[in-house]
Amino acid sequence: MKKKEPPRTVHRPPSGYISVVPLGHIKEDVLRVVADSIQGVLRLPVDVTPEVGLPESAFMSARNQYNVLDLIKFLESNHAGPSLKVLGVTAKDIANPILTYVFGTAFMDGKAAVVSTARLQLSVNGELVSREQFLERVVKAAIHEIGHTFNIPHCHKDHCVMRASNSLTELDEKMSYLCDYCELFLAEAVGDALRTRSAQTRQAESG
Ligand SMILES: [Zn+2]
Ligand SMILES: [Zn+2]
Numbered sequence: 001m002k003k004k005e006p007p008r009t010v011h012r013p014p015s016g017y018i019s020v021v022p023l024g025h026i027k028e029d030v031l032r033v034v035a036d037s038i039q040g041v042l043r044l045p046v047d048v049t050p051e052v053g054l055p056e057s058a059f060m061s062a063r064n065q066y067n068v069l070d071l072i073k074f075l076e077s078n079h080a081g082p083s084l085k086v087l088g089v090t091a092k093d094i095a096n097p098i099l100t101y102v103f104g105t106a107f108m109d110g111k112a113a114v115v116s117t118a119r120l121q122l123s124v125n126g127e128l129v130s131r132e133q134f135l136e137r138v139v140k141a142a143i144h145e146i147g148h149t150f151n152i153p154h155c156h157k158d159h160c161v162m163r164a165s166n167s168l169t170e171l172d173e174k175m176s177y178l179c180d181y182c183e184l185f186l187a188e189a190v191g192d193a194l195r196t197r198s199a200q201t202r203q204a205e206s207g
Helices: 027-042 069-078 130-149 168-173 179-207
Strands: 019-021 046-047 066-067 086-091 104-106 110-117
Touching: 019 027, 027 046, 027 086, 027 130, 027 179, 046 069, 066 069, 069 104, 069 110, 086 130, 104 130, 110 130, 130 168
Parallel strands: 019 046, 019 086, 086 110
Antiparallel strands: 104 110
8 A cells, every 4th residue: 555645734825814924944734724623713814934943042051941932032033924823833842031941931911822742752650652642732822812812811711722721630631622611712813803804904004
């Protein structure tokens, strides 16, 4: 039987909606599931940009980690372009000055978010998890952070992807989609963001 070729991630031209930016090398299957799942949740076009190097200034050498707040600023200043939101995906370990590590970070209503795959490969016992479980974790982290960029706070509903998760167990317990309440909230926030943007475009055209 002929071996099935893995589908290639399409580096789509900037749609001006959502951009997924690989920060350093990221495997194609990861980029593909992240882009597809965000597209499914937001119902907006998602493009994957070519790989971008991590800024050296964000590296915390004493901790051997990247400062996620610096990575967010870097994306906002250099790679946001016309996009509504930008999601950086890195395989490097990330943290902020307060926490020892994070799976991802975003500011409420911010333009950029970052997720890391560095801590999503192993089970709590330290064994390698299946590729399927790994990808599911990445998707959960990505949707969660993109949700924050649309101003969705943490949710307390059982298994909603917007629940806070500070451990792999908590991440594994969540669904990879939003509860009905958060989904409504998100749809409204996406609608608002699109209306604001088209009003700005109209103003720019007439101004
Ligand atoms: Zn959160
Ligand atoms: Zn929810």
